[in-house]
Amino acid sequence: MELPAKIDYRVEFEPLFQQLSFTPRAIFKNGPRVLVAGGEWHRKKAIFKAPCGIATPKTSQGLKREAMFLESAPSYLRSMVPGVYKYGKVFGKRFWYLVGWVEPGDPQNTGGSDFLIKDTFFTQESLVWALELLKSLRRFSADVPAGLRKELSATVYNLSSYRRLLEGLGKEFFSTPTFNFKRTAAYLDRAGGVYNRLNLTTLVHHEFYGSQILASGRSFKLSDWENLGWGHPLRDFSTIWFRSLFHSAWQEEFLARFKKGILTEGKLREDEFEILFGVEKILQGFGNLNHFQNFPLPQEISVKEKALDFFRRQVLGCLG
Secondary structure (H helix, E strand, O other), rough: OOOOOOOOOHHHHHHHHHHHOOOEEEEEEEEOOOEEEEOOOOOOOOEEEOOOOOOHHHHHHHHHHHHHHHOOHHHHHHHOOOOOOEEEEEEEOOOEEEOOOOOOOOOOOOOOOOEEEEEEEEOHHHHHHHHHHHHHHHHHHHOOOOOHHHHHHOOOOOOOHHHHHHHHHHHHOOOOOOOOOOHHOOOOOOHHHHHHHOOOOOOOOOOOHHHEEEEEOOOEEEOOOOOOEEEEHHHHHHHHOOOOOHHHHHHHHHHHHHHHHHHOOOOOOHHHHHHHHHHHHHHHHHHHHHHOOOOOOHHHHHHHHHHHHHHHHHHHHHOO
């Protein structure tokens, strides 16, 4: 049950704010699950975030993982993520943190969409940044500190869990005489061994959306790492690749350079790359089809048909 929106959740954190010498200046989110406040901490601009209202223990654990990840980020990754100042527990159980306030920190999504990214994002600078971020995550994945590794141990979702979440959505869009849905199931069955083996190798943000990309001029940072967990090397790549469909030249170069880089590193064989990419095309394709067909936002309606056609072609292309 949702708590009334009129509740001012910052009141319960006032003693902690005073203890930290944090002065809130703006409230970005006031519940019902998290409080997000911007302000000043020791003459630095900072963002405070903590569970509140109807938050579950999972929310608190996500904030703890995020803070630990930001704290342990190596130098080659630190410039691409917000810096963490301080974190801990409030009331003995809920984790909070203070991170650097990215300025100007302009989110790169269009309106409230988690799919559409601003046209101005798609530059050579953003392409290089996205490739370098994904490469840095692969590099850090091999050297995760023991404490953070323990926190991440429960974040692995195998292919069967991923399928339960998204596979059923596809039947609505491919229930025609010319499409045999059993072929999709057979493809995913065959991919299971490769997928599950490689699904334990790479740190994954899981929400590489425009709303999480904060731009400051020509530099970018990826924020909100609460859903950080183990995954495979193409998971985040596929998420942003789908979202670049309206910028085909950028999308094609992104794919070519990403694939060349990861194959050169020896992280994957080419057949493994194609298997993982195929799984993501099918399952993310199903999820995106469902969103654009059933829940489009006003700003998404004008591109809906083009998006639906692209998603369908990706699914069908995997099945020959």
